[in-house]
Amino acid sequence: MLLALVGCAGSGRPDPTPLQPLEPKVTGRQVWNEDIGKISFPLAVSVNGGVFTVADDSGLVLALQAETGKEIWRAEVGDKLSAGVGSDGRFTSVVTRNNQLVTLQAGKVAWRKALPSRVVTAPLVAGERVFVVAVDRSVHAFDALDGRKLWTYQRPSDALNLASPSVLMPFKDTLVVGQGAKLAGLDPLVGSMRWEATLASPRGTNEVERLADVVGPAARVRDTLCARSYQAAVACVNAERGSTIWTRNAGGITGVGADDQMVIGVDATDRVSAWKISDGTPAWTVESLLYRSLSAPLVIGKAAVVGDVKGMVHWFARDTGEAVLRLPTDGSAIKSVPVASGLTLLVVTSDGGLYAFRPQ
Template identity: 90%
Template sequence: MMVQGRRLGAWVLLATLVGCASSGRPDPTPLQPLQAKVAGRQVWKEDIGKVSFPMAAAVNNGVFTVADDSGLVLALQADTGKEVWRANVGDKLSAGVGSDGRFTSVVTRNNQLVTLQGGKVAWKQGLPSRVVTAPLVAGERVFVLAVDRSVHAFDALDGRKLWTYQRPSDALNLASAGVIMPFKDTLVVGQGPKLAGLDPLRGSLRWEATLASPRGTNEVERLADVVGPAVRVKDLICARSYQAAVACVNAERGSTLWTRNAGGLVGVGGDDQMVIGVDATDRVSAWKAADGTPAWTVESLLYRNLSAPIVLGKAAAVGDLKGMVHWFARDTGEAVLRLPTDGSAIKSAPVASGLTLLVVTTDGGLYAFRPE
């Protein structure tokens, strides 16, 4: 119990350090006037409660599923914003949302994994560790990545625990959303500065690939956890190692294809042409997906607390601390569009269903945009 207590203290410490780092930064770079190069508009808006946890919106079969601090979980048609269902799990949330369109899972601050079906609570299961990463729901299983980077698998039908995977724990773990995602018949999870491929049926290790080599004079400086979101590019999974590197791993072979030194706090976006990331000063950079060759860098949004990016068609989008959504040309980095929300920070990485882009603000605004 003493060891677990020290680890919990370390997670809280690292969350505090990240918060202090962001609060002590220079003033945000003022926005310059922008003449839109492409057309886009807000197509619908909805509201939920405050969102202070690292919420990740789920996208399945034309439906966005989101949640707020209070435990409200809401499913909306992506094209129209029409409500599909809503539910309240009865407790404040620390992680969510994971969904395959049939089952939807979130985690409460009391370490309860809650799974809903059709907008009704199907089951709850206690977890041994704190969770801030949205669960993954796939193959009638619910997979959970805890802050200590242990991985837990449950039967989506009844909540029965199936297995747990735990690698040797690092001295410190980042209290930030990590990576847990499917790749064909493999479960890919972030484990310190590595991506690991697990057998989703048994929880056994298939491969490990290193994104970065931790460096520094102390445990805080050497912290290099993989942070989400990551992006799948055909057979590649590309991700960021905290404050260290952006890298792409061949998930078929379990080998690192390329890695580039690039300090940053949030995950990456991309497609089969470009991988795009935001560094610790909010410099936006792109690398060619095939080999990691630098493509372009934009410095017009420094210190604006940018979200992780998303690539949608031939454009990349990020949100900032004032609720602005910025679009860049994917291939050149040219600013092409800027649209406002409610003035509060964009809380999570934008997500897309078809051509509809959804952003969620800390004040609970759900804004759907679509290019024209």
Template identity: 60%
Template structure:
């Protein structure tokens, strides 16, 4: 019970600090005039209920799976926006959706893990814990990262619990989506400022690497949880430690490649050359993937409320608090294209399936974009 109280206090404290920061934040930097350097357009859009939880969008071949705050779960054909199926968890959600294309899993505010297949609820399992991170569905298993950093594995077919691992951690944890991902035959999970690799069959810890060093004078300021989304480039996984660092880990060997102390609250994107991210003031930085050295920085988006980024072959893409999608050159950070949505903040990092990119706004707008 005490741990649950502390977790709630953490959520309230972070929300209070965020509110104070937003009230004191300078006005967003005006956007410079732009002559588009590449083509791109919105090819379809849909709408779901407004987002009130740490959002994620699940991507499987040719399919985007999204979930709304009211419990609606929706699978859309990536190329056309055609609805493939629709289901409901029958309760409001606390985190986004995870899906492998067959099964989709969400967690309700009451702490129930709900797994669906083709829109039909297969099973419902009480977790008795807070969850802010979307479940991971892989290998006919559903993995859950609890707000207390415990990791749980369930059989996707019937919901039977396979294993659970509780790691020692700080009394306060971040009320934001964390890192939970698959790497080859290893399950990756963020546990505080550490990235841990587990055997997905039995939960055995294979390795763990510290990415960020918590800083501050109190426990709220020292929150340094790894935040979503992570970025994978071959054997390397790059992550952000909340308000502490950006770093890359060789997930094959379980070793730290590099880490750089830098503030920031959202995840990163990467390719073989560069890792991209925005700090707490929305200063954009590109670090060299092999070394962590700074390749370039730009301050032309300061205080615009940038989302986590997406790296595509032609550009790095951010959304902002005014619902604008920014396409930037990867070598210099120059603006190549802007596209508008519904004027509400972009709620999460853009995702891509094939040639179609999806952005989701806080008001529930789904905008599929195709660069040309």
């Protein structure tokens, strides 16, 4: 029997830490705002060729110009969603709560396929293929043109798996996917394994305590991929060789951001920490946002950006952790990991607010 857990706060979680006054060290402003329906699933915003593609609970999928917010197309899937959005700019895929993989082209539904297991990780669309990783860790590949099933990769599953977004991303000609506490590199043409790298060693006296599944998003910097193992570790691997470069014990339930200098992560109490990407040496820690249910971070320029449960977006200096900017949205929780297209940064709130910011 497969049981699933969602990494979320319990009822005994302390109140969010009140925000202290902040004198901005950099300038930035909201450049556009749009609205869609409410969002309760783990939305991943797709970024391709200057276009943001988003979706809401009801099955509305919307493509917008990143620079202006102008609508390019919208589509109604016709069912509530559990995962999305994956897009390569031509094909766009989401997964419904009834385990249907739905792929659109130019805002029209192209095909639907039934999936055998629940999915909470956004599909990956690449190389005219659509890839899906399910909660039971099975990986499925479909032809993006007609939905034809190409292959399935399935390894023995544990008694308890984590129902939280995993890692599913391309690296050159390799498909990288989370498999328990490991990252696996698969051949995207046939689904065979090329390499496997361990992020953490599960510990504990029961199945819940031993949960150490890889959680997304992961961050790629050239040949290095950095990711988090649920409540266990942050680690970086060489994706060319499939070898672990370093791993550090670090509790947390969300993915990480990185650039060529730092890896940034948020732990289970919303402490923000940075490690040097070269060797994992701790660089700084910030405790000013404890219990504010932070998003996974985005590292952009020389800043790390996170959103919180009250709809605030926070910028920290990448090298020091100093708070440099704070901007509001609609007051509801930031639901998506911040994403960027060029200089435009987008966050999406649980009430369906799309807020685009740009530095000045």
